[in-house]
Amino acid sequence: MTAKLLEGVRILSVEQYGAGPYGTMLLADLGAEVIKVEDAGRGGDVSRSVGPYMLGEQDSEFFQTFSYGKKSVTLDLKSEDGRKAFEELVKTADAVANNLRGDQPEKLKITYDYLKAINPKIVCAHLSAYGRKSERAAWPGYDYLMQAEAGFMSMTGEPDGPPVRFGLSMVDFHTGSHLATSLLAGILSSSRTGEGCDVDVCLFDTALHQLSYPATWYLNQKHKTGRLPRGAHPSIAPSQSVKTSDGWGLLMCQTPKFWSLWCKLTGAEALATDDRFATIPARRENLEALTTEVDAVMMQRSTAEWMDILGGHVPFAPVMDIAEALDSPYVQHVEMTSQVDHPDAPKGLRALSSPFRVNGERPKLTRAPKMGEHSEELIK
CATH class of the missing domain: 3.30.1540.10 (formyl-coa transferase, domain 3)
Structure with a gap:
């Protein structure tokens, strides 16, 4: 068994789709108890319904990809009973994460100012498209938009072709990783001081920060990095x-x-x-x-x-296509694919393994939860 470095850490997450769930899944990989807070009246995490490959009702291979190893409770934060159940969970938690629009945490009262009276050590981690302190706080936003506005697409592709986005949502994944990093930093600080905090990351800031040295070149030399063949x-x-002779x-x-x-x-x-x-x-x-x-x-x-x-x-x-990449003997050698048990996949669900190793071993993956699967266990 691999060491669960974050065993005993409880994280409530009001999350959906990609960036936020990816970040909290990294923490679940390392042993944290990550509890998805889902509103059944709204269908829960929207990624449950993202096809084309479904796994029974309210579940899909897309959803599994972002929520391995988590738990799920269903409650409505806007209802009296739902709010009461949520606050009871906050008393036992180390952090509350979300990846809502920037104006929503205040409306749902899931910021540190609202929750510190319930648990002064709570860390409230916020991931949004444009941040909570921004004229765009209420704007919806997605990875591809950030690639466009942060200049990534102007540097991707051939010089005589149109601007091109990355093949994957890398801004989502990086921002999710930043969420995990800042949340853990908040918990470390809280464990020393007894006082929690708000930590914020957003897709736009992450994308812009990753301009890195081309940004420095422009800011100091007015050099615009473009596309090269x-x-x-x-x-x-x-x-x-x-x-090469064949590719x-x-x-x-x-x-x-x-x-x-x-x-x-x-x-x-x-x-x-x-x-x-x-x-x-x-x-x-x-x-x-x-x-x-x-x-x-x-x-x-x-x-x-x-x-x-x-x-x-x-x-x-x-340069491989996705099939060649995943079927590569090297991928098998480094154990970067796993078999995950799932009741609606009789032969099991093949998945990418966790990118972490602890004492040389990768964490064992377990399936993502059915919606509300742990409500009875966790909501008293």
Whole structure:
């Protein structure tokens, strides 16, 4: 059995869909008791009904993805009985999380100002689209919108193509991770001081913060990072997709050592002495010519052959589709898929494993709860 690092930590979460549930699921992976607070009159977590692959009533493979290992109680926070039951749970909890619109926590009275009288140590963790202290607090918002407005799409795709979003909702996942981090920081502080707090994260701030060094370049040099062919790195070359005899790979010579080693292992020693490619700035300046030369070398062998030659020496990876990625022997080797028991999946539900290891072992996953499954157990 893996160590449950957060065993004894109780988190109530008024959550739905992606970002918030992803963040609290990370905490459940590590042993926290995460209790989903769902309003049955509104259908509970909206992701329960997201198809196309359903699991009985009010459950789906999409929903499972964000709520492994949690519990569920049903109550209406706006009703007298529901509020009373919620406050009883707050007395026993370490944190209350939510990923509602920024104006909703105040209306539902789930901020620290409202809950501290019930439990002065409670940490109230808020995740919203645009934050609670913002002129957009009441706006709905989603990951893709943040990718657009924070500039991500202007840097993604080919230079002569339209702006492109990421294939996955990475802003959601990162913001959920920030929620988990800030919630744990709040609990640590509360355990020392006896006083809880509000902590806030939002999709927009997270997206903007992840502009990272391109933001610093613009703020100080007015340099606008755009799109380069093959998804090339804005300053280091070669660091981009390359053609092989049977597909594509991703080559990243992030240091002079890797460029020299690539030239040696591929038999392209002449490129190592070519003045156009002698330094990182020179290679970046001559990116088009470099791409042509690198492709000419890489197209002499298959992607798998190059993995055998370069793997573990020069940073290189095959460009795979999702089936190839998940069926990869390496994925099985590192135990990144699991089998989860589920009453509506007779053969079990295959799932991605937790990204954590504790004492070398990954946490064992259990299915997400049926709506209200734990109401009788937890609401007295």
